[in-house]
Amino acid sequence: MYPDASITDHGAVPSLLTNAHFYRDGAWDPRVSAMAVRDGRIALLGSLAECREAAGSGAEEIDLGGQWVLPGFQDAHVHPVGGGLELQRCNLAESRSAADYLATIGAYAAAHPGAEWILGGGWYMEAFPGGVPTAATLDTVVADRPVFLPNRDHHSAWVNSEALRRAGITATTPDPPDGRIERDADGNPTGCLHEGAMERMAALVPPTSQAELDQGLRTGQAYLHSLGITGWQDAIVGLGAGLPDALDAYCRAAADGTLTARVVGALWWDRTRGAEQLPDLLERRARGVAAGFQATTVKIMQDGVCETFTAAMLDPYRDEHGHATDNRGVSFIEADDLARYVTLLDAHDFQVHLHALGDRAVRDSLDAIEEAIMANGARDNRHHLAHLQVVHPDDVGRFARLGATANAQPLWACHDQQMVELTIPFLSAEAVAHQYPFASLLDAGARLACGSDWPVSSPEPFAQLHVAVNRTVPPGESDDYAPGRAPLLAHEAISVTAAIDGFTAGSAYVNHLDDAGRLEVGYLADVTVADGDVLGDPAGLSSIRAALTMVGGGVVWAR
Secondary structure (H helix, E strand, C coil), X not given: CCXXXXXXXXXXXXXXXXXXXXXXXXXXXXXXXXXXXXXXXXXXXXXXXXXXXXXXXXXXXXXXXXXXXXXXXXXXXXXXXXXXXXXXXXECCCXXXXXXXXXXXXXXXXXXXXXXXXXXXXXXXXXXXXXXXXXXXXXXXXXXXXXXXXXXXXXXXXXXXXXXXXXXXXXXXXXXXXXXXXXXXXXXXXXXXXXXXXXXXXXXXXXXXXXXXXXXXXXXXXXXXXXXXXXXXXXXXXXXXXXXXXXHHHHHHHHHCCCCCEEEEEEECCCCCCHHHHHHHHHHHHHHHHHCCEEEEEEEECXXXXXXXXXXXXXXXXCCCCCECCCCCCCCCCHHHXXXXXXXXXXXXXXXXXEECCHHHHHHHHHHHHHHHHHHCCCCCCCEEEECCECCHHHHCHHHHHCXXXXXXXXXXXXXXXXXXXXXXXXXXXXXXXXXXXXXXXXXXXXXXXXXXXXXXXXXXXXXXXXXXXXXXXXXXXXXXXXXXXXXXHHHCCCHHHHHHHHHHHHHHHCCCCCCCCCCCCCECCEEEECCCCCCCHHHHHHCCEEEEEECCEEEXXX
8 A cells, every 4th residue: 555655756857966975874975975866766876977977968967065965854743734824824933922922913913804713823832821821812912803823732722702702612611521621710711722622613713725725735845845854744634633634735736746745644533433434534545645645644643742731641640739630631542442443544554643642642552553463463554653752661662562663753852941841840750751762762672753743843853853862952942941951861862873864764664665765876866965064063963954955856945
């Protein structure tokens, strides 16, 4: 079920990359001074004379001025269409304060007087007391129209009073089983909705048009290409987490050649349904593959996030005084049902992409994969678990034994404000000590893939490499809060080469691209050119930027 994930041939003209440092097998290879590309693949790595001959007389020669050539970065967990839409709407991701958010929202509303709803998002929880914004403050800038603004992780949404009124959310509205409505002391909703509580509101939002989806994909793709990203796995293709269904947009882009990245789509598993949705998933997969889009994965969201106390934990959360509560988070799917569903999907050769952030969710997900293997045998479906904020030590070694890839989002593994104020105080001491165990997973033989979860957090690969290697906030990020803070669990830092492998070969493996992720003859000519020494001072990694991005030998972005 995994045909060649080829794209329109943008590299039909042979090319020659010269005057560069070529990164191979974790090191600069001084024997290589040039790379020849023909028919979208690497034809030769060697001397300039040899590569000129291999590329042919009509090759386009690109002098890179001593920059670094790496395998193309691939993002193993990202939401490009949603990110592109947020860039086009009321985008709050560039600010960090409540005052700035209100100014941005008010200006956007004034500039779009005909918009029935004010949509967008990207706010940071740490901008508000306790991580919770209110309708009352939102009403001060927009009171005449409903406002629906998911936060950056899409596990919560900020709404105004008009939106609450339209949705009929009052003091008598019960919390859904998979979510929570923030309330005041009298039980009245205060304007923040978590997890499943967002769905009632999202159902009222005017549907995103196909033209908007097409533009969102183009915008998101262009932005990711500008960061050196040549491919990705879209972690939600379907109606889920407040995101629109982008399947048809991807199909159109694949069919008309405007999809210049290599993409695998993770079809959304609707947790309100069960095995009866399998025929729909099979039809959607077939429709995507027929159009040239690899909709070959299914995404199951097993839990929430620590900041809203919805990540599924083995130990209970603490209250604001540090005392244990009776809350261990939310398993969106019961463990026995999860095992049954993963086994069913595996039998139909779907890859399963599991959102597993808390240690109980990780354990249940690994148990489900183990049961699928016992029932179906090893089928090379390359299942993977994303986020992995807390992994119990007993489960670290199971990744390698089960062939489950650890899909990490490295940017979160540091003492940023959200970690210090909204996470660590509310987790057990044992859970705090087992956060983002990248080195432990690698030492135990796990395969690592890396992604950003954009628009949840920045998709800039070099900032993510910085955190994976240093376990500190990248310089320039939240410097007013986190300068000089100690690394988060420094013993879990990994090497630069391991981190690069996670964003190249590791993510290519997850996407069944066995001829990508390395600079080797015969491999796809998917390339990121970096403007700095990736093997230099690790403290300077986040200052490096992409200078050129190639997919299949064709330039899809250049500074």
